[in-house]
Amino acid sequence: MRERIESLDAVVLGGGAAGLMCAAVAGKRGQRVLVIERAEKPGRKILISGGGRCNFTNIHATAANYISANPHFAKSALNRYRPENFMALVDAYGIAWHEKTLGQLFCDGSARQIVDMLLDVVAGSGGSIVTGQDVTGVSHADGRFRVSTQDRVVEAPALVIATGGPSIPRMGATGQAYDLARQFGLKVVEPRPALVPLTLGGEEALFRDLSGVATDVVASVGKVAFREAALFTHRGLSGPAILQVSSYWRHGQRVAVDFLPGSDADWLVEAKRSAPKRTPNALLRERLPDRLATALADRIGLSGTLADIPDRHLREAGQRLGNWQFAPNGTEGFAKAEVTVGGISTAELSSKTMEARRVPGLYAIGEAVDVTGWLGGYNFQWAWASGWAAGMAL
Structure with missing residues (x-):
């Protein structure tokens, strides 16, 4: 027999970073909150992040670091809950951390510390979490949302998606957020x-033969460029620089890679003046991994010594090495x-509270929303800030 209907102040669907933050904040404000997570344990994506050490924030985070149909939407939440706010929470729990590069903060120990911290805050504020529960139905009537799972039915005036x-379906990710959004128009x-x-x-x-080779580059698509490492794989291109531009890339676009950041197109011509008997391949091997240097020299057709190659060809080679055009097929x-x-349109939500404008009591936060951050x-x-904004509004 199905259990009786439980009455709450808010139901949060999803026990990831945003959902746990929202429940913690709302609970501290005296709200009776239930988090429903379909996986057997909450925070699974947190646990695998940052190589298991959780890159939990970036000290440089502003709305300029996010992709959205409305580039201004994220400003409100990000300005009100800043990286230093989450850092203070981490410090309060005695979790040691360090800055790696480019403002990226990681736990010295394990990502498990971040999950345990969030679970402790939720529990300490009176919130509840149920796991291993699939949502079998969601309805809305008379200002209340009813959520059904395998073994319970709960009602509340607020529902948080x-x-x-x-992304990462092996971790249990689905398009449920979009189905719910469409259900409510x-x-x-x-x-x-x-x-x-x-x-x-x-x-x-042919570049797949370079699988495993990495080097520092500037990768760009359109007007967006990132200087970080690129990695050749057995299927194509990866590494931080490529992952960054992938968020902006669309089918049919080319990705430009500068293999020699900081060098101008005439560097080979200048090298010819000072060392005419050297080969382009040898020069490239001083600045790039050996396999990559040889492959690029071969693709460009740089053979013989610098003295054997006309200045015009050396200049063209320098230009190509600084603007190598790749045409990804997917x-x-x-x-x-x-x-x-992508995700739930920001045009549907209040940037201050994350509440749906046309459905009072319905909120959407985190990755479910059309706000996507850089690597x-x-x-x-964004998960902490949007979760905090909704939690403060519940």
Whole structure:
């Protein structure tokens, strides 16, 4: 026999970063909150992040580091709950951390510390979490939301969608957030994989022979550029620089890679003046991994000594090395994507409270929303900030 209907102040669907933060904040404000998580344990995506050490925020996070149909939407939440606010919580729990590069903060120990901290805050504020529960139905009538799972039915005047996007389906990710949004008449910006490796085909498939080779580059698509490492894989391109531009890349676009950041197009011509008997391959091997240097020299057709090659050809080679054009034929999809671009339209939500404008009491936070951060702790900061904004409004 089904249990009786439980009455609460708010139900949060999803026990990830945003959902746990929301429940913790609302609970501290005296709200009776239940978090429903379909996985057997909450915070699974937190646990695998940052190589198991959780890149929990980025000290440089501003709205400029996010992709959204409305680039201004994230400003309110991010300005009111800043990286230093989450850092203070981490410090209060005695969790040691360090800055790695580019403002990225990681736990010295394990990502488990962040999950345990959030669970402790939720429990300490009177919140409850149930796991291993699939939501079998959601309805809304008379200002109350009714949520059914396998073994319980709960009602509350507020419902928070914090189920994330479809990235990393092996962790249990689904498109449930979008189904719920559409059920309540909210528009959804078409989701696509983000922070995801790019695949190469045709002649460019030859670069797969370089699988495992990494080097520092500037990768760009359109007007967006990132200087970080690029990694060749057996399917195409990956590494931080490529993952960053993948969030902006669309089918048909080319990705430009500068293999020699800081060098101008005439560097080979200048090298010819000072060392005419040297070979381009030898020069490239001083600045790039050996296998990559040889492959690039071969593709450009740089053979013989510098003295054997006309200045015009050396200049063209320098230009190509600084602006190598790749034509990806796709991505490795949601299975390998760290996050999702797109989601519940920000036009449907209040930027201050994350509440749906047309459905009072319905909220959407975290990756479920059309706000996607760069690689490097930005998506966690959005989870904390949007969860905090909704939690303060419940």
